[in-house]
Structures are given as structure tokens and as C-alpha cells.
Amino acid sequence: MQEMILANIPSPSQGVWHLGPIPVRAYALCIILGILVALWLTLRRYTARGGNPDTVWDAAIVIIPAGIIGGRLYHVITDHDRYFGEGRNPMDVFKVTNGGLGIWGAVALGAVALWVMFKVKKVPFAPFADAVAPGLILAQAIGRFGNWFNQELYGRETTVPWALDIYYRVDEAGRYAPVTGHSTGEVIASVHPTFLYEALWNVAVCLFLIWAQKKWKLGHGRVFALYVAGYTLGRFVVENMRSDEATHVFGLRINVIVSVVCFVVALVIFFRLRRGQETSAEVDPHYQAELADAPSGASQEPSASPASSPSKPER
Template sequence: MQETILANIPSPPQGVWYLGPIPIRAYALCIMAGIVVALMISLRRYKARGGNPDTVWDAAIVVIPAGIVGGRLYHVITDHDKYFGEGKNPWKAFDVTAGGLGIIGAVALGALAVWALMRHKGLPIAPLADAIAPTVILAQGIGRLGNYFNQELYGAETDVPWALDIYYRVNEAGQYAPLTGRSTGEVIASVHPTFLYELIWNVAVFFFLIWIDRRRRLGHGSVFWLYVAGYTLGRFFIELMRSDEATLILGLRVNTWVTAILFIVAVVIFLRLPKDRETPQEVDPEYNASPTADSQDREYRGNLNDTTETYEGEVGTRG
């Protein structure tokens, strides 16, 4: 009797489309979509804390390029064998379009760039970090859809009903091209969609951070370090499931070690931080004293100091 496969997830037939000579990459579109969503939510969240929304735009200007550079540096360092050594082309280390951005490096260098910006502005970074932390992990989840189009970051072969079918892709010359080619319809393997597991985990952490921030009125960087702890906890176990090539240390992937260390560091810092939220005047005294904000906004920020109930009701409707 012929065996029936129930419901495998098909991969997209391609991840790149061409508008004349211009390549339209699904991976880049997913990252851009994540950035836009994160910005829209961050503007509301920082304003709810008493911050000037323009500061979020300033942060975006420095964090996006810094994140791309940091993500690429992390990838090249942790997978240096792909670019350096006999028979390798080191110039490929600069080819971001070929894939390879490490989110840990992106967040690290992005955070450093924002810290420098806020120091220049004379503003505390913690309220901004707490405002944008949930949106960062949501953007990461949206960005993981790019891995789906690229047929990358998957796990071992499996026969679970939600297994991901990886297609054989070729370019116009008939050569194997997994990133830029088009599917022939031939299934190479059916694997664990670890990108999907991480997407689901990231979205779950996003909702948890929003909930705990509203309920406990966290501040002083507590939401940010909860984000780091939540993300690295899930990523640790997902790394154990992945089967793609990676640098190993003592038999474990380098990202497994990094996420484990970062999780411990994040938990320790979170436990040591004060949990009360900064007042709007502490977040941005000049903005809160400025006539730039209309009277409704000033009343709104003032109510944050009056009652927890008012704060939670406002945040529930305004961001």
C-alpha cells in the first residue's frame, strides 16, 4: 500500500524575483517589513513613557546600518571558514545579498550605536531600550520569514506532519542555486522548520513582554533584559535542532554557547535592576517641559504619575 504524506509545508518556489535587472529579494522585504512594524509600535511605546517620538526616528537612523554591520560581522566571525583559508574568496564576506546576518551581532552593535546617540543627546537609554525591546523581537520573528524563502536555517530530516519540504533550485543555466534559483519541484529533504519554531517563539515573547510591562510597570532596562533572556532561551533549544553547517566548540554550535551565556547574564542583570518605571521627567525633561507636545499629551504624561489605573488604561488604548 502506498504511504500518504499528510501535510508537509512546501517551500516557496523561489526567493528572488527580477524587475528587469533589479533583484527583488524576499529576505530583504521581510526584514524591511519587520523594521516598519517595530518603528510604528516603538513610537507609541516611547511616547507613553514620556519620550519624544523623534528620538525613536533618530535611533532608527543609527541602529539600522549598525545592525546590518554588526549582524554581518558576527556571521563572518562565527563562520569564518566560509570566507578565509585556502581556496576561499575573502571578498565574499562583504556580500550581504548572499545571506548571513547574525541577529546577536546586529542587536549588540545596534545597542552600542543607540547608547552613543542617547549619550550625545544627554538622555537615559534605559526607557528607550524598554520601549523598543518587544518590537525588536517581533521584527526578528517577521524577518524569519525571509529564511523560509531562502530555504535556510532548518533542522534535521523528519516525518512530522508539519515538516518543511526543501526544493532543488536551479538558475537559468540549470546550475544549482539554492538562494537565487527557481524550484524544479524535486524535494531534496523534509526537515524541521526551525525558522518557524523561532518565529512562533519570538511572537510569544513579544506578547509576554507587552503583558508583563503593562502589569508590572517595569523600567530601568528591565524589559530589555527580559527580552534578551527570553530570546536566548528559545534560541538555545532551537540551535540544538538545527542541522546546517556551523562552527562548533566542544561539539556544540557556537550560537548554542553564546545564547547560553547571554541568557545567564541577562537573568542576573534583570534581577539586580530596580523594577520601578522612570517618570516622564526622567525620560526626557526637555520634551516634557516643551510646548511642542500638545496639552492632551502633557496631561497624558502627567497622569502616568498619578495612578497605575490611569496609566494602564491609557497604554491599552494608545500603545
């Protein structure tokens, strides 16, 4: 038994550090790192298909705040008991860095905001959605490590060798503070590291999406539909392993129901969408027309950096 305990995955001793009066939160750092990785991968994929790199930067300005707002709204709505009612502080709704972002809300509101942006720019939305899908789920994998630092969203107690040890944390006054405190070294429970299960699954889906798009010549939004189906399949399994408090509907965790509905809808959409891939001209007709009209001495290759685009100043 002792060997099994030694093999357990330890939780971080704390999830918040202070640089003077400024708190540095691991959860926020994981979210930021995920966004940067997603932005980098999307930029490479979209420009490789013939898209304007400036469009990626414009999309980032829209999708990042929309995603955070949508993710927080979903979390607050589905876990409203944590913020409203006797003994609760409604102002905690705005403490995003303490944890609590629902990916369903983030993707939904982010997608709507992007769809509106692409409508205004008169650029096809589906090619960009396909380009962003692998980076999006890779960002989700990175973001899950924020839950590790916050000691949240873990599974039921277990004795498997890779169990996650949850520590008792206290603040400077010695009061119990599971998110912002520091570990006393006492192990409260050894549980399934569902954050790690989901992170590994998300990485696998990311690699599958990249492979599938090349192998099956996917386009017209089918990569994004496959992302939704792949993610929700794994989320369904992981969600049923979790033991934390959650809103239940019909006796089931709300995220289990959402996973099933989204999985079915995504599969239906995947098989109904147009087959094949878009040409460069179909990905971004206006940008390709600009490249075609450029002087013969100018580069005809799409830029991978906003600094090299002739259409907008560097930002």
C-alpha cells in the first residue's frame, strides 16, 4: 500500500503566488498559455489554407473576451448555488481567476461572435472554424491544468497508482482555503485525476483532427463538427467519473446531458455538411484577389505574421 501511495500524483502545494501585492494565479496562466498556443496553431493552419493572417488577429480580439464571458455565464447559470443564496457572495461571480469557466458557453458565445464578425467582413466562416478546431481543443487541454492547481473538478476516490492526492490548504490566518491557500501536507483524499484524463483525451483529439483533415480532405466546417463530437465523447466519460457538486437534471449531471446532445447534433451536422475542401479562393476570396493584383515582384505567399501583411499596420 505504501508503494501505491508513493506513486500517487501530488497536487501543487498552492495555486496562487504573490509578487508584492499582485496575485499570480496558475489557473489564469494556464488559460493564457492555452490561448497563445491556439492562436499560433490557428495562424499556421488558416494561412496555409489561403486565409488572411490579419483575420486571425481580428478573430482573437473578438473570441477571447466572448469566450471568457460565455464560459463564465454558463458556469454561473449551471452552478448558481455557489454564488446566490444564503451565505453566498454574488460578487464572486466576477472572480474568474478563482476558476469556473464552462467550455460549452465559451465555444457557443465565441462562435456566435465570430460568425457575426465574418459576416461583417464578408469572409467565409467555415474554413476558419476548421482551422481553429485543433488549436481550440489543445487550448482546452492546457487549461485543464489550471484545475489541477486549483484542486477542483476531480473524480471519485480511488486506489489506482496514478491517483491524485488532494491536500488540505489554509490561508495565512489558518482558515481552510482550497483554492487560494497553501498546503499543510495533509492529504484529504486520493481521487481520479479527471483533469489529466480529459487533457490527454483533448491532445489525442487535436492530433486526430489534424490527421483526419489531411486524410479525408475535410472542409466546409466538418473539422469543427468532428471536434465537437470528439470532445463531447471524451467529456461524457470523464464527467461520469467526477464526484464534485454539480447541477442535476433528470438525475444526471447537466454536463453529461449537454455532452450527449452536442455529440448527436455534431455527428448529424458532420454527415450533412458538404464534402471536400475549399480552394484558396473559397477560403478568403478578397485576400486572394489582393494577392493576385499585387505587383509581380511582391510575394504571392500568404504571410504567417501580421507584421508582413500589407493591408494593416502592425499591432
